[in-house]
Each structure stands twice: as structure tokens, then as C-alpha cells.
Amino acid sequence: MTSLIAVRGMSKSYTMGSNTVMALDTVSLEIAEGEFVAIMGASGSGKSTFMNLLGCLDTPSAGEYRLAGEKVSDLTTDQLATIRNRRIGFVFQQFNLLPRTSALENVELPLLYSSIPSAERRALAMARLNEVGLGSRTDHQPSQLSGGQQQRVAIARALANNPSLILADEPTGALDSRTSIEIMALLQKLNAQRMTIVMVTHEPDIAVFASRIVTFRDGKIISDVKNTPADAQSQLSAVTVETS
Numbered sequence: 001m002t003s004l005i006a007v008r009g010m011s012k013s014y015t016m017g018s019n020t021v022m023a024l025d026t027v028s029l030e031i032a033e034g035e036f037v038a039i040m041g042a043s044g045s046g047k048s049t050f051m052n053l054l055g056c057l058d059t060p061s062a063g064e065y066r067l068a069g070e071k072v073s074d075l076t077t078d079q080l081a082t083i084r085n086r087r088i089g090f091v092f093q094q095f096n097l098l099p100r101t102s103a104l105e106n107v108e109l110p111l112l113y114s115s116i117p118s119a120e121r122r123a124l125a126m127a128r129l130n131e132v133g134l135g136s137r138t139d140h141q142p143s144q145l146s147g148g149q150q151q152r153v154a155i156a157r158a159l160a161n162n163p164s165l166i167l168a169d170e171p172t173g174a175l176d177s178r179t180s181i182e183i184m185a186l187l188q189k190l191n192a193q194r195m196t197i198v199m200v201t202h203e204p205d206i207a208v209f210a211s212r213i214v215t216f217r218d219g220k221i222i223s224d225v226k227n228t229p230a231d232a233q234s235q236l237s238a239v240t241v242e243t244s
Helices: 047-054 077-087 103-113 118-131 147-159 177-192 232-243
Strands: 003-016 019-032 036-040 062-067 088-092 165-169 196-200 212-217 220-226
Touching: 003 047, 003 196, 019 047, 019 062, 019 196, 019 220, 036 047, 036 177, 047 062, 047 165, 047 196, 077 088, 088 147, 103 118, 103 147, 118 147, 147 165, 147 177, 165 177, 177 196, 177 232
Parallel strands: 036 196, 036 212, 088 165, 165 196
Antiparallel strands: 003 019, 003 062, 212 220
């Protein structure tokens, strides 16, 4: 399979007073197109730093990062912003939706930075909301939606620009168990359509929905294992039976 992400000897250090903190220590990793990878580790393990670097939100202190063959580890701030908007969709724990804006307008936001005409932007946003099962909620503001529905809007927004990569940072952290499974079922569905997904989570019962689990400790990768993904739809059916 073709590598979408190729990291070679990547490190990130921070200077705090007279001390240097090595948040990421010579990490090397490849992620193929179409993989669903869970990144795990305790607080301070380096997983969030790694996610920020993959998302072009920060630059490494050393090493190389290539995204879809393009060396992005030494690009300028403006160049990184272009890469983020063109190739990466972000999903966050707290949804990060504009509160007084409709679901449709929230999904349209990433498209405002392109030269796409207004009518086409709206049609693309509508298509993404339909894809996540919220075609009937386009005019609802976040306060009128459940937590799971808000996260679906956030996922639709992440998909708006047809990215090559979805980065999900604790996407179920603010959700109850049943809604978490619903979101994992949606991510698995997107992955089955060949979307590459990298997800940070501290929850083992969420990581098992991915096809690969990479664990960090003290800025290094300590394990990288293939996984037979849990069947989200089956678990969701089981929860439905228990609560009916």
C-alpha cells in the first residue's frame, strides 16, 4: 500500500527556563492510505505532540515528515496552513462548532477559504451532512443538537474539503457510551470508503475500533500492533437490545 504519512526520526523539544523537554524523541512511523490508526498513551506520552505535528499545527525540532509524498516538516507557517486546509480534516473532543451558526453553515466554514462559489459550497456542505445522517438538521444550531449530532456535524465539516486524512483528537471524550459507539461506527464507515483516519484516544475500548494501535510512552513508540477492529454496528445493536 502507498504511504500517506511517512515520519523519519522526528523529534520535538521545548525549552522551559534552563530545561529542555523532549516531547517527542526520534519517532519513525508510516501510515498507509486507507488505514485507521489509534494513537494511545498516558498524559505526557507524546501522543498529542505527535498529532499536532501530523496536523501541521507545529513543526518538528528534527527529523522529516512527508504527507502524500510532500515534505511538510520544513514548510513556512503559510504553507502549512494551505496543507491543513487542502489535505487534512480535524475532529475535536469538544466539537468546536460556532454556537450561533447553523449546522450547514458550520460545515461550509472550511470551504470559505477556497474560491468555490456560494451555491456550490452550500451543495457540498449539504452532501456532507447527508453523508453523516443529518440532512434533516441543516438549519439547527449546535444548542439544538445532541452531543452525538454535534460531533456528526464536526465530522461533516472535517470532510468538507475532501481531505486525504482525518485527524480525530479524543472524538468520543465528551460523549456517553452509546453515542461513542455511534461515532465509531461512522468513522469505520468512512474508513471502509478508504478515508485514512488517525485517532488519539486514552480509552482502550475506543481504540479497539481501529485496525492498528500505536502506543507512546515518554515521547517514543513502545508498541505498534495490527488489530482486528471491533464491530461497532454489532455493539450498537447489543446496546439497543439492552436498553429497549
